[in-house]
Amino acid sequence: MIWVVIPHHLRVLAQVGKEVGLVVPPPVTLTAVLTALETDYPMLRGTIRDQATGQRRPFIRFFACGQDLSHEPADTVLPAAICNGDEPLRIVGAMAGG
Numbered sequence: 001m002i003w004v005v006i007p008h009h010l011r012v013l014a015q016v017g018k019e020v021g022l023v024v025p026p027p028v029t030l031t032a033v034l035t036a037l038e039t040d041y042p043m044l045r046g047t048i049r050d051q052a053t054g055q056r057r058p059f060i061r062f063f064a065c066g067q068d069l070s071h072e073p074a075d076t077v078l079p080a081a082i083c084n085g086d087e088p089l090r091i092v093g094a095m096a097g098g
Contacts, residue, residue: 002033003088010048010091014041019088028083030062031074048091063090 001021011018022036031054038045049056054074056062062069065079065087081087 001085002028002036002082003085004033004037005088005090006037006044007091007093009093010044013043013047016041026083027077029075029077030069030072030089033078033089034074059094061092061094063092064088 002024003019003021005019006014006016014020020037020041022033022040024032024036034049037048045051047057048060056070060070064082067079069076069078077083078089079087082089
């Protein structure tokens, strides 16, 4: 089971708690996790990544095991702690301002 922490506004949209559990077959990549998330919660399609290109939406960031994975290739295998369910993948709505 992969655990994913999603931002508040997406929790409200999906009507879930802070963290959701997903079954993701290996290899566990960011693309595989997002596909599983959008399959289980279709109302999230297009909110995290563009439906046409599959690219991360601006102001959405991905963190795992204290690392920013936002600019990593989407087919990179996630850290073992994520794959084992020991740590969650965090999807964060980035803040901007001055």
